[in-house]
Amino acid sequence: MRDAFAQLKDQKVTVFGMSTDDVETQKKFVESHGLPYDLISDPGGLLAKKLGVPVKMGKFAARRALLFKNGKLVWKDDEGATSSQGEDVLRAIKEAQ
Numbered sequence: 001m002r003d004a005f006a007q008l009k010d011q012k013v014t015v016f017g018m019s020t021d022d023v024e025t026q027k028k029f030v031e032s033h034g035l036p037y038d039l040i041s042d043p044g045g046l047l048a049k050k051l052g053v054p055v056k057m058g059k060f061a062a063r064r065a066l067l068f069k070n071g072k073l074v075w076k077d078d079e080g081a082t083s084s085q086g087e088d089v090l091r092a093i094k095e096a097q
Helices: 005-010 023-033 043-050 085-096
Strands: 016-019 038-041 065-069 072-077
Touching: 005 085, 023 038, 065 085, 072 085
Parallel strands: 016 038
Antiparallel strands: 065 072
8 A cells, every 4th residue: 555655645545554553553663664644553453343354363453455435345355465455456446436
């Protein structure tokens, strides 16, 4: 998502990352990886579970990408390939139009 962020922003996509890490750990991660988007802290994985994202041992959320339009889930990536997720989302947006 980081590498495709400018294109996603041009498409009016708001990007959030989410993990079960605490806010301080996430801040360090954002800084060390140069992420241009905000992270949501989800200790215990309650939000992840509501979104259908598997959480192992109560603290490790599976890598996923979810695309919502007007509050409805319109696409999801269960593979979680970070190298291509941004391009995959852009392709999904194009196909949904």
